[in-house]
Every structure is written in structure tokens, then in C-alpha cells.
Amino acid sequence: MSIVDFISQFAPEVILTIAALAVMIIGLGLGTKEKRALGYLAAISLIVATLIIVFRGTYHLQLEGIMADSLTIDPMSQFFKLTFLLVSLIVVIASLKQYDNHSNQDEYYTLILLGTIGMMVVASAIDIVTMFIGFELASLSTYALAGFNKKDPSSMEAAIKYFIVGALSSTLLLFGLSYLYGLSGGLTNIGEIADYFSMNPGIIQSPMGIMAMVLIVAGFGFKMALVPFHMWAPDTYQGSPTVISALLAAGSKKMAFVAAFRVLLIAMIAIKVDIAMVFIILAILTMTLGNVVALSQKSLKRMLAYSSVAQAGYISMVFVVMSPEAMTGAVLYVMSHAFMKTGAFIAVAALGYMLLRENISAKDVDHLDNFAGLGKRSPFLAFSIMIFLFALAGIPPTAGFVSKFILFYSVLKGGFVFLVIIAILNSALSLYYYARVVKYMYVLPPSSSEKLALPGAYSLAILLALIGVLAIGIVPEPFVNWAASAANVLGL
Amino acid sequence: MVLFSHNAIENDFITFLYIEYNSTLIGHLGDDMEIIDTFIPVAIFLLFGLAIPLVIMFLVKQLSPRSKSPVKFTTYESGSVPTGSSKIMFNVEYYAYAILFVLFDVELLFLYPWVTVYVNDVVLNNVENFTTSFSVFAMALFMVVVLLGLLYEWKKGVLQWVK
Numbered sequence: 080m081s082i083v084d085f086i087s088q089f090a091p092e093v094i095l096t097i098a099a100l101a102v103m104i105i106g107l108g109l110g111t112k113e114k115r116a117l118g119y120l121a122a123i124s125l126i127v128a129t130l131i132i133v134f135r136g137t138y139h140l141q142l143e144g145i146m147a148d149s150l151t152i153d154p155m156s157q158f159f160k161l162t163f164l165l166v167s168l169i170v171v172i173a174s175l176k177q178y179d180n181h182s183n184q185d186e187y188y189t190l191i192l193l194g195t196i197g198m199m200v201v202a203s204a205i206d207i208v209t210m211f212i213g214f215e216l217a218s219l220s221t222y223a224l225a226g227f228n229k230k231d232p233s234s235m236e237a238a239i240k241y242f243i244v245g246a247l248s249s250t251l252l253l254f255g256l257s258y259l260y261g262l263s264g265g266l267t268n269i270g271e272i273a274d275y276f277s278m279n280p281g282i283i284q285s286p287m288g289i290m291a292m293v294l295i296v297a298g299f300g301f302k303m304a305l306v307p308f309h310m311w312a313p314d315t316y317q318g319s320p321t322v323i324s325a326l327l328a329a330g331s332k333k334m335a336f337v338a339a340f341r342v343l344l345i346a347m348i349a350i351k352v353d354i355a356m357v358f359i360i361l362a363i364l365t366m367t368l369g370n371v372v373a374l375s376q377k378s379l380k381r382m383l384a385y386s387s388v389a390q391a392g393y394i395s396m397v398f399v400v401m402s403p404e405a406m407t408g409a410v411l412y413v414m415s416h417a418f419m420k421t422g423a424f425i426a427v428a429a430l431g432y433m434l435l436r437e438n439i440s441a442k443d444v445d446h447l448d449n450f451a452g453l454g455k456r457s458p459f460l461a462f463s464i465m466i467f468l469f470a471l472a473g474i475p476p477t478a479g480f481v482s483k484f485i486l487f488y489s490v491l492k493g494g495f496v497f498l499v500i501i502a503i504l505n506s507a508l509s510l511y512y513y514a515r516v517v518k519y520m521y522v523l524p525p526s527s528s529e530k531l532a533l534p535g536a537y538s539l540a541i542l543l544a545l546i547g548v549l550a551i552g553i554v555p556e557p558f559v560n561w562a563a564s565a566a567n568v569l570g571l
Numbered sequence: 572m573v574l575f576s577h578n579a580i581e582n583d584f585i586t587f588l589y590i591e592y593n594s595t596l597i598g599h600l601g602d603d604m605e606i607i608d609t610f611i612p613v614a615i616f617l618l619f620g621l622a623i624p625l626v627i628m629f630l631v632k633q634l635s636p637r638s639k640s641p642v643k644f645t646t647y648e649s650g651s652v653p654t655g656s657s658k659i660m661f662n663v664e665y666y667a668y669a670i671l672f673v674l675f676d677v678e679l680l681f682l683y684p685w686v687t688v689y690v691n692d693v694v695l696n697n698v699e700n701f702t703t704s705f706s707v708f709a710m711a712l713f714m715v716v717v718l719l720g721l722l723y724e725w726k727k728g729v730l731q732w733v734k
Contacts, residue, residue, distance in 0.1 A: 082705055100719055107726040 085144045088152050091128035091160065092199050098124030099192035106185020114184050118175045121188040125168040125195070132161045137564050148268050149206035155410070155565040159202035159337045162414045165547065166329045166421050167195040173322045173425045173540035177432060187227060191326065194220035198334040206267050207256045210338055214252070214302075218245050221331050225319040237318025241327075244301060244311035252298025258291030259345065273345045280349035289353075292346045296357060299343070302335030305395055306364040309388045313372075316384035321428030321445070324380060328387045328424065329417040336394060336413055340406070344569055347401055358398040359498060365392030366505045374512050379427050380445045382512060383420065386471055389509060390416050393486060393502055400493035406566035408486030411558060415470070415478035415551050422544030423467040426460055429537035433457070437529075450516055452525020460533055461520045463541045468513040470548045473506050478551035485559065667729040671721075678717050685710050 086093060102117045109117070137154040141147075171191060178184045197217030204210035222245060226238025260267060262282050263275045276283045283292070300308035316324040346354045369389025376382035394416070397409035430453070431444035443449075454461040470477035473484075483506065491499045551558050646653045688706050724730065 100716070103723060104719055107723065 082144060085142065085146070088140065088142065089150070089203075091131050091164070092196055094124055094128050094131075095192050095196050095199075099189050099196065102185055102192065103189040106189075109185070111180060111182045111184075114182075115175070115179050117185050117188055118171065118179075121192055122168065122171045122175070124192065125164055125171060129161065129164045129168060132157055132164060137561050139568065149209040150200075150203045151205045152203065153565075153568045154561060155337070155340070155568040156203040158410060158414065158561055158565045159333070160199045162333060162417045163195055163198040163202065163330055165543070166326060166333075166417050167191055169421050169425060169540045169543050170322050170326045170330075172543070173325075173428060173537055176534040176536035177320070177322055177428065183227075187224070190220040190224050194224065194326070194331065198330055201334045202337050204338070205269050205341065207259065207269060207272075207342070208267050210269075210342070211249075211253060211256065214249065214334070214338065217331055217334055218249065221323070221327060224323045225315060225327065227323060228320050231318075233318035234320060235318075237315045240311050241315040241319075248298050248301030248308070250298075251294050251301070255291045255294030255298055256342075258287060258294065262288055262291065269341055269345065273348060276345060277348045283346070283349045289350070292350065292354065295342060295346075296354075296361075299335055299339045300361065303332060303339065303391050303395065304388050305361045305391055306368045306388065309365070309369075312388055313381050313384040316387065317378060317381045317445075321380060321424055321431055324384070325421040325424035325428070328384070329421040332387070332391070333413050333417055336409075339398070340409075340569065343398060344571075347571075351401070355399045355401075358395055359495070362392050362395045362399060362498065363501055365389065365395065366502060367392075370505045370508045370512075373509065376512070377447050378443065378445050379447060379450065379516065380424070382516075383423055383427070386509065386512075387416075387420060389505065390420075390471070392505075393483070396486065396490050396495075396498060396502065399495060399498065400490050401571055402489055402493050403563070403566045403571050404489035405486065405493060406569060406571060407559065407563045408482060408484075408489050410565045411551070411555075411562040412482035412486050414558065414562070415482040415548070418544050418547035418551070419467050419470040419477075419479055422463065422541060422548060423471065425537065425540050425544065426464045426467065429460060429533060429541065430457075430531075432537070433531045433533065437531075447516065447519055448526070450519045451523040453520040453531075455525050456527075456529065457531040457533055459538065460531070460541070463545050464520065465517050466545060466548060468516055470552070472510045472513045474510075476549070476552040478548045478555075481552055481555040481559070662733070664732060667724070671724065671729075674717060674720055678714075681713060682710070 098121060102121055105120075106114055106117055135157070137157060138152070139154065140152040142150065142152060171188065174184075174187065174191075178187055181187065194217045197213045197215070197220060200213030200216065201210055204213055222238060222242045225241045226235050228234035259272055262285075263272045266272045266275055276288075282288055297308065301311075304312035316328055319327060343354065366389045369385050369387075369392055373382050373385035373389065376385060390412075394409050394412050397405045427445050430449065434441050434444045434449060450464075453464070466477065470479035473479040475481075487499050487502055490502070646657055685706065689710075
């Protein structure tokens with residue numbers, strides 16, 4: 080395998096890197112009006128990268144060369160790369176309208192592209208150092224994006240909280256990984272570390288080994304926003320620009336999941352029971368607290384943030400069971416949740432944009448009252464929000480149903496009946512606050528009878544997310560197959 | 572001849588010591604409790620490090636004389652009488668220089684190991700067309716990215732002290 084072949088395997092990343100640098104440099108010489116073209120450039124690069132991933136499909140390739148120990152191409156990495164690319168694409172398309180008069184939109188698109196590259200590196204990484212660098216690339220970009228509305232105090236608050244907690248969690252994670260490195264005698268490849276510990280199980284069961292796993296679980300817990308590491312998530316998702324909340328909830332949070340899928344496998348060898356116990360507690364706490372607190376939220380962004388916490392609780396049930404079926408469900412859930420959450424956040428962003436266009440001094444545009452009578456004022460927006468919320472609750476024929484079904488069924492098959500009962504009760508609980516929004520939109524009278532005109536960019540972004548949610552819901556087979564082959568990679 | 576054998580014995584002895592040392596290390600790693608034992612010096616350092624400031628603070632509180640005059644609570648401006656408010660705005664321009672410094676520091680950090688690889692390529696492996704070798708390509712790519720960063724800063728007017 081020559082170096083050119085090697086690089087061509089990472090063509091999507093290379094294309095995005097070139098596009099990110101091009102957007103940054105071209106943007107230097109352009110005025111605000113001309114910079115709009117850069118958004119389209121970013122969108123085109125994302126489309127090309129997505130198409131490459133889709134057409135290459137699922138395959139496992141044994142890489143050779145200098146980076147073969149650090150990066151891999153397998154169904155798992157490709158599945159997550161596709162998720163990240165689609166989320167970024169939807170976010171970029173929605174941003175075309177949101178920021179078309181912003182003087183720093185070139186930096187905005189550069190940061191989104193660089194963040195996407197970071198997530199893709201994490202998806203491909205099989206080496207703890209490479210994984211950490213990918214994490215940091217994505218994190219540093221998203222810290223800046225969370226504070227992109229520089230004049231808005233809540234956006235700054237979101238960015239600072241996200242930055243401090245992100246830095247803390249990176250430290251914990253790095254500390255834990257450094258213990259693994261030391262205990263394994265200087266190995267960084269995840270597979271090699273796992274092999275080493277399976278031959279010497281005493282080392283990972285020693286106090287140092289347990290300490291390493293605790294630090295790693297806490298580091299990932301912050302990044303996945305599991306209770307009790309979730310405090311930053313509601314404030315950050317509420318305060319950030321809404322399109323960026325979509326990227327954070329659907330992109331950078333899912334990056335932590337793919338990394339955890341790969342790294343926590345190390346722990347599965349010798350301390351499986353302990354890790355299962357930890358995650359039983361974390362999963363129950365996370366889904367219950369997320370859903371209960373979401374019940375009383377009046378801000379839709381905050382409600383979606385708590386619902387995102389709850390969904391992370393469902394997904395983290397996979398660490399309890401760790402069977403191939405459960406992993407299939409979790410991997411599929413990650414993609415479904417990415418579509419549902421992106422769609423819901425972008426729809427809220429679209430409403431906020433339209434309300435602010437009507438009345439520049441409008442406050443709390445994501446308040447529940449603003450959704451009253453939306454079914455009459457903007458039928459398409461109301462319909463798509465309804466679909467996204469029902470998908471989040473897990474109602475057929477949406478992606479939420481299929482992935483929840485596979486995940487819950489596999490946990491049941493794994494013998495954790497009480498866990499499934501709690502998860503299903505939580506799903507029922509969540510339906511209350513999702514259905515309340517639908518009631519506001521379709522039953523309550525509108526505050527004004529004026530129609531709201533949805534800008535084309537938003538319509539396209541919402542439509543893409545809608546297609547994703549319904550496609551996984553109605554034709555689940557190819558997605559499930561891909562998720563299953565992704566789960567097989569881990570060799571559970 | 573004698574000298575040679577003497578050297579050999581010495582080398583063997585060093586090798587023996589090295590193996591002994593390594594095997595004790597491996598023995599440590601094999602046993603769970605003894606890993607913790609190797610951290611006892613660290614724990615002693617930690618305890619002393621935590622205790623010494625507390626002891627010193629306590630001693631200072633006990634030994635030093637105290638005076639509570641209003642002058643003591645004024646802002647210290649090298650002995651002269653303070654003027655104006657302490658809450659003023661000033662330019663935070665240094666951060667840009669810090670970023671520039673990091674940029675070129677990292678560049679240098681990468682260039683140094685690269686040189687060793689490059690020499691390896693040219694001298695030891697006799698790569699004929701070394702200007703097109705992978706190491707040159709990789710470093711050229713890196714330099715281009717760093718230069719783009721510099722270009723970006725320059726165009727944004729960071730290199731001017733007062734904008």
C-alpha cells in the first residue's frame with residue numbers, strides 16, 4: 080500500500096481539511112456579502128465527503144504504513160463519520176441563512192469543518208493519543224462556536240462553561256489514559272493494550288488499574304453528559320447559538336460515544352462486572368434525571384438539552400450489556416438521535432430566526448409560548464417538529480422507534496429486566512413533555528394569525544433531517560445491517 | 572589481551588546489574604501491592620508539600636506583628652499616593668504574541684525530530700531522490716499550514732500593536 084493509497088482512504092478528511100483552510104484564507108480578502116459563497120463552499124465539501132463515504136460503503140481495510148497503528152477504516156468508523164458529516168452538513172445548510180450577514184462567517188464555517196475533521200479522526204482512531212488529538216481538535220473548535228454570538232451574554236456563559244468543563248474532562252480522560260499507557264508498559268494502541276491486559280488481568284484489577292478506569296469513565300461521562308457529570312449540558316445547549324447546539328448535541332457528544340465504545344472494551348476483559356455495575360447506576364440516574372427535569376422546562380432548547388441527557392442514558396445501557404445486539408442498537412441509536420436532535424434544534428432555530436426577523440427585540444424566542452398555534456402559522460415547521468419530538472419519544476414509524484426497540488430488546492435479552500422496565504417507564508414519562516409541545520402547536524390558539532415564512536435554507540436543512548428520521552424508521556434494514564457490521568468490529 | 576578480558580568482565584557485570592534491576596522492576600509490576608510501594612516517595616513529597624505551606628502560614632500568623640491603619644488598605648503604588656480608579660481598561664495585546672510564539676515554538680519542535688528522520692533517509696537509506704521523499708512532503712505540508720496561520724494573523728492585523 081503506497082502512501083497515495085493510504086491518503087486516498089482518508090479522502091473525506093483531506094477534502095474537508097483543504098476546504099477548511101481554503102475558507103479561512105479566501106475569507107480574508109472578501110467583504111461580508113461575498114463571504115456568503117464560503118458557506119456554499121463548506122456545504123459542497125461536506126456533500127462530496129459524505130458521498131465518498133456512502134459510495135465506499137461498509138468495508139474493513141487492513142491499513143499499512145506509518146499511521147496503520149493509529150487509524151483504521153472499518154464499518155464502525157465509516158458509520159460514525161457518515162453521522163458526523165450529515166449533522167455538519169445540516170448545520171451548515173441551516174447556518175447559510177442564520178449568519179448570512181455576519182462579518183465572521185468565514186471563521187464560523189472553518190471552525191465547523193475543523194470540528195468535523197476532529198470528530199472523524201476520533202471515529203477512525205484506534206490509538207489513545209490519536210484519539211485524544213481528535214477530541215481536542217473537535218473540542219477547541221466547538222468551544223469557540225458555542226460563544227460565536229459574542230454580544231450575547233448567555234452565549235458567552237455557554238462557551239465558558241463548556242470550555243472549563245471540557246478542559247476538566249479532557250484532563251481526567253488524559254490522566255486515565257496515561258495510567259493505561261504506564262500500566263501496559265508503554266502501549267498506545269487500544270487493541271494491543273486490551274491484549275496485554277487479557278494476558279495480565281491482575282494489572283487492570285489492581286488499584287492503579289481501577290483508578291485508570293474510574294478516571295476514563297468520568298472523563299467520558301463528562302463528554303457524554305451522563306448524570307452526575309451533566310451540569311454543563313443544559314446551560315451550554317441553551318446558551319449557544321441554536322444551530323451550534325445541534326452540532327454539540329448531535330456531533331461532539333456522539334464523538335464521545337464512539338471513543339467510549341472502543342476504549343471501554345479494554346475494561347471489559349477483566350472488570351466487566353464492575354463496569355456493568357457502574358453503568359447500571361449511571362444509566363438509571365441519567366435517564367431518570369434527564370426526563371424528570373425536562374418535564375418542567377419552559378424553554379424548548381433547555382428541554383431538548385435535558386432530553387439529550389436522558390437519551391445518553393438510554394445509549395449508555397450498552398456498556399452494561401456489551402453484547403453485539405446491544406452494540407448494534409446503540410450504534411443505530413447514535414445515528415437516529417443525531418438526526419432527531421439536529422432536526423429539533425434546527426427547527427427551534429428556524430422559529431427563533433423568524434420571530435427575531437419580525438421583532439428584533441424579541442426575548443426568549445425558544446419559550447414554549449412562542450410555539451402556540453404554530454400549526455397554523457407555519458404548517459411545515461410544526462409538522463417536522465412534531466415528527467422529531469415523536470421520534471425522540473420513540474413512536475413508530477420513526478428512527479427513534481427502531482433504535483429504541485433494538486436497544487431495549489437486546490438489554491432485555493442480556494438479562495437486565497429491571498433496567499429495561501426503568502427505561503420504558505422513562506420513555507413513557509418523556510412522552511408527556513414532547514406531547515405538550517405538540518399540544519401547544521396544534522391545539523392552542525396562535526398569538527397572531529400572521530403566517531411565518533420559513534427561509535429556504537432552513538426548510539432544506541429540516542427536510543434533510545426529516546428524511547433521515549423517516550428513512551431509518553421506514554426502511555431500517557440497510558441501517559441496521561451497517562450498524563450490526565459496525566458492532567462486529569469490536570469483537571464482543 | 573588482559574585489558575580486553577577485563578573490559579568484557581566489566582561489561583558482563585554491568586549487564587548483570589541491569590538485568591537484576593529490570594527483574595526487580597518486573598517483579599514490582601507483577602505484584603499488585605508493590606506498585607503502590609514504588610509511589611511511597613511521591614506520597615512523602617505530597618504530604619510534605621501540603622504540610623509546609625500550612626506550617627509556614629501558621630508560624631507567620633503567630634510571629635509577625637500586625638498593624639491595622641487605614642493606609643494599609645490603600646492600593647500600593649510603589650510608595651506614592653495612589654491616584655484615580657483602579658478599574659481602568661487596558662489593551663490585552665499580549666495574547667496575540669503568545670499565540671504567535673506558540674505557533675513558531677511548535678514549528679521548531681517539529682522541525683528538530685524531522686531533521687533526524689531526514690538525515691536517516693538521506694545518509695543511511697540512501698534515498699536517491701530525497702527531495703521528493705515522504706519526509707520532505709510531510710514537512711512541506713506542515714510548513715504550508717503554519718504559514719497559512721501566519722498569513723491569517725497578519726491579514727487580521729494582529730501584528731500591529733495598536734489597531
